[in-house]
Amino acid sequence: MSYLNNVVGYRKDLLINRSVVKKENYVLLDPDGLVKNVIPGFENCDLTILGSPKLGASFVDYLVTIHADGKNELGFGEEGVETLFYLLEGDLEVKAGEQSYSIKKGGFVYCPPGTKLYFQNKSGEAAKAFMYKRIYKRLEGYEPYVVTGNTEAMEWTKYEGMEDVLVKDFLPKDLAFDCNFHILSFKPGASHGYIETHIQEHGAYCLNGQGMYNLDNDWIPVQKGDYIFMSAYCLQACYAVGREEDFAYVYSKDCNRDVTL
Known part of the structure; x- marks a missing residue:
């Protein structure tokens, strides 16, 4: 078996891991393991x-x-x-x-x-x-x-008018695209303005810093290198924690389409 972090053999501590897997709801993947x-x-x-x-x-x-x-x-x-x-x-x-x-x-x-x-x-x-x-x-x-x-090379824009939460969009606002990708960045202490609940699902890779993420009303610590999956209607929001580095992640979003019955 080959591991992402290239660590093999016995550890010097207990076998522990921060990953949380709740299929069809939300997932946090700690890169270790x-x-x-x-x-x-x-x-x-x-x-x-x-x-x-x-x-x-x-x-x-x-x-x-x-x-x-x-x-x-x-x-x-x-x-x-x-x-x-x-x-x-x-x-x-x-x-x-x-x-x-x-x-x-x-x-x-x-x-x-x-x-x-x-x-x-x-x-x-x-x-x-x-x-x-x-x-x-x-x-x-x-x-x-x-x-x-x-x-x-892209300029940051305010996320919902907040000075300490900034966003960059990858794709143009065009109905030709049924998805988009964004980088969302929070200054230490910043947060979402409210807990989001929506039909869109997200896959997010943490680029910098640390945060506390609300996933279906479970508060989960996250940091650079972690991966988060949020299913449709999973409650979600986060606070940036830490002292100096902004908390930022790149994520996908499905959009611009009606629901298929």
């Missing part, structure tokens, strides 16, 4: 599956480390499936369909269904990325398209 998964096409990569339908999600989230000369020449994505590739660390050469891009930390590529994403690490240093895939829900008269950008 998560395994590396083998998936065809990912060469010289360490890849861990995070959220998935087996937890109750309608999507799949991944965390992948692309080592020097790591690549995917088979392509990530398939017909009917939309994907997102978000670079957390490093430099990477990426191809979406026939278009090539050089991306750095904060760079992302959204691929509509049927457009595969390929990548290669020529930098000589390891890179790290967050990936997402989901079956696209079509809307007559609209076609999604490739979107690229870099969150490091």
Whole structure:
């Protein structure tokens, strides 16, 4: 067995873990103990599956480390499936369909269904990325398209008018897209304005800092490196804790579509 944190053998303490798994409701995954998964096409990569339908999600989230000369020449994505590739660390050469891009930390590529994403690490240093895939829900008269950008170059905007809670949006406000991705950042002591309850589900990867997250009215401590799944109608909100570093996470959201009966 190969582990995400590369720690094997006996520990010097009790076997404990902060993960909480309540399938079809919410999940917190502590990176300690998560395994590396083998998936065809990912060469010289360490890849861990995070959220998935087996937890109750309608999507799949991944965390992948692309080592020097790591690549995917088979392509990530398939017909009917939309994907997102978000670079957390490093430099990477990426191809979406026939278009090539050089991306750095904060760079992302959204691929509509049927457009595969390929990548290669020529930098000589390891890179790290967050990936997402989901079956696209079509809307007559609209076609999604490739979107690229870099969150490091984006301006923060106030989240619901709050000075100490800021957000960045990945995708344009366009009905062609049935999902979006955001980074939400809280200054220490800041919080959501209220406990949210909604039909949208989220997969969230914690980028910085520490927080206390309300998940279905259970207050759970979270920190950088943790993964959170929130199902539809799961009560949710958080406070940022800690002394200096902002608490921030990248997350997905389904949107712009009616409910199918």
